[in-house]
Amino acid sequence: MLDENEQNGSYRSGYVALVGRPNAGKSTLLNRLVGEKIAAVSNKPQTTRHQIQGVITKPEGQIVLVDTPGVHQPGYLLNRRMMAAVHDALDGVDLVVLMRDASVSTGNGDRFVLDLVKQSGKPALLVLNKTDKVQDKSQLLPLLEWYGQQYDWRAFVPLSARRGENVEALVAEIIKHLPEGEPLFAEDEFTDQSVRAMVAEIVREKILRTTGEEIPYVTAVVTEKYEQERADFAHIYCAIFVERASQKKIVIGKGAERLKEVGTSARHDIERLVGHRVYLELFVRVQENWRNSERALDEIGIKKQR
Template sequence: MTDTTPAFRSGFVALVGRPNAGKSTLVNACMGEKIAITSPVAQTTRRRMRAVVNTEASQLVIIDTPGLHKPKDALGSELNKAALAELADADVVAFLVDATKPVGTGDAWVASHVAKADADYKLLVVTKADIAGPQKVAEQLEAARGLATFDDELVISAKEGFNVDAFLQLVSAHLPEGPKWFPDDMDTDTTDEDLVAEFVREKLFLNLRQELPHSVGVLCDQIEYADDGHASIRATILVEREGQKGIVVGRGGQMVKKVGTEARHDIEKLLGCKVFLELRVRVEPQWRRNANIIQRLGYGEQE
């Protein structure tokens, strides 16, 4: 008798695209839980995050990257560098195109880097099909096809779960044969401290919208577990000017309190325990131009 058991496949899948193309939403849909923050604000993702999806026959390490864009400061340059670095080692590259926005020069620039990547399999993914409608999706597919040579294409709605399983199956089938890179109980390589900081930053983005989100950074200073099982957490919100600090704090401290309450719900799900969350707001002038602070925040290229 011959062994007909399929070989185990494993590898790294880089999601790339312009800001707000739906990369983080797709990661969460693949995981079946929230580990990546999302918001309507462009450039929400600042950290490279690896999410691990295990099946009986494969292990996918899905890499959520910052949206590629024309940088305006050191932070933007570091985000681009971090995203492009992931293309170098990826076994599969998924190029995400937003079905609700015209394909333009930004997409063409990202596609030029996808074309140069050494990945064995390149997949064109048109996202947000639930919003765009069939005709618009078809137009986006046609426009995106001309940007680079792709091995396959897929239309998805991560928010509605449409074709998410198909995405996982398609990508898994094109991973190389290999071992598991991460243990079964590990769903991300991001630390609890980094996830706490991200959840706080997400709530700032959602509550402040365009008012000052890109001037905001978050550091988780400490997580302490008490004997009764609860966690005490301190985090610092960085802004660049005193006026911005007033906006984040809000009248009578109402805004920072609201952000803390909303973030605490996600953090308690993450840690599986009751959480006491203390948020402080600190002015750090022009921190987005300070390479040391950018690295401390974990927004630069990572090993």
């Protein structure tokens, strides 16, 4: 017998929330499926701070994939807004994808994420990511068994977001479970993020990648000015916020080495994104306790949900 959603070949479209613990690989998958770097990726937890939508358009359907911050215990106002973004995403979508790093063991964090999905009551798929790190694939079986007992998943999809292995199977599975409907966005629209926001995200990614443990949490980036001087050249000014003068020193580095490194690699990615040369200027600003400031978070673009 055919599944109710497979009875005809009509077009399907809808919103899909991508949720999971920090570091599961959600943003890696988003970027991979959209084919552009729209979300920062790093090995530091809490990389993603707000919802980022990516549009994936196929002949059979269109997916608006909503990347969300990794689920964690909120400490600062920043973290509360991050978690509100997760709840808001779960509320607003047709389907949920829970992504799990298959190479680590199950912990309380996983139970917490699972509970959020259960509470949403939405149709959901389970993705086991980082299969490239799992030598013996039979190791996935206990995980699948455990998750299988917890919720009525529409499908299980093991994949490697980094290598792009089996990601098309996920796309097909998602489309199969979306409602019938017209495309929600034009084919050339691939995200809801502005160029300014993507530029800031790229700069922040480079900071996350070049600094150690503490700096990622206290750093935010805002594109303050974007001057399109010619069709093929833009002058961009980004402000990097930290909370203390000592952190400013670290971000700048000895002889400004670190800031130069961040600037060079960010410029490279930004030029690829916008398709022409850019001049990127970075400033580091100290703004005490921005993570607990409503106003600073508004300015930085980490929105309060509804």
